[in-house]
Amino acid sequence: MALSQIQIIRSLGDALTWLEKEIQWGVNPAELRHLTGRIGELYVAMKTRGQMAPEVNQKGYDVVSAEGEQISVKTVTSTQHIRFNKNTFDVVHRVVVLRLNFDDDDISIEEVADMSASDFLPLCREAEEVYIYSPRQQKAVVPIGDQKAVREVSYGPYRVIEYESGTIQVEKEGVPARITKPALRELATSLGVSLLNNTGNKRNTRQLGSEVISAIEALEKPHDKRNHHIIIK
Structure with missing residues (x-):
């Protein structure tokens, strides 16, 4: 058929x-x-x-x-x-x-x-x-331990790390998640980060991880108080 x-x-x-x-x-x-x-x-x-x-x-x-x-x-x-x-x-x-x-x-x-x-x-x-x-060889993968972390944030029990290759790693209470994406989905939901990209497709691990890190970084930035005045009556 x-x-x-x-x-x-x-x-x-x-x-x-x-x-x-x-x-x-x-x-x-x-x-x-x-x-x-x-x-x-x-x-x-x-x-x-x-x-x-x-x-x-x-x-x-x-x-x-x-x-x-x-x-x-x-x-x-x-x-x-x-x-x-x-x-x-x-x-x-x-x-x-x-x-x-x-x-x-x-x-x-x-x-x-x-x-x-x-x-x-x-x-x-x-x-x-x-x-x-014999298929052509894939590019050698550099182990995480040999890569430089370019961004790193903490949120509750989680620590999210982005490495120079773009790889995302999530730790919960100091223990690396065996599977990264479910932990990222949990974080994204609590932070209000969409799981979908602008075209309506699911974000991959690197895309979602980058968005989650940016959302946490935004929370960590101190509020600009230059234009705020305290009035005591």
Whole structure:
């Protein structure tokens, strides 16, 4: 049964929401290959205005674009070797490789490769029964302990820190929150900070953290008393 574009978009949103919950529960993304793979396929189907492959576990490809291209979709969560079956690669017209990036508890989809199968094949090395592709390396992540804090505020039992990379960390009574965003949402609600940006979309962790810090800084500023006079009767 073919899915409409609206159904594909909704399914992608549902899958990303479920993935976000799993991450918040502490599940390693590497253990969620079925879910991350489905997210990649839905993303490509949406991007190409296409459909999922007509059969479950379709050999060789995962999505058929609106133009009829048979697309092999691979989704990874870290840099690793990706294998393509030699016996079915001849039915592939296009290859899309995606990487899911996790920034705090925010998830973004990065397009690592998107090209015709004929252009993609020379980028692979050949093994006995597979072609092996190695995605480009991600930029090295500097540990929080090696970064400089650029802004830091306190509010009740909370301390919110913004580092030079833009990463936000929240501590409650001196203990770093395992998951940052729920604590930021709690703070934002108590401070009257909107969880949505100007376009009506949810703020990511960095955006929300920056707004929360600004709101607390505004509370900490002393009132300007130069124009106020005390009158004693």
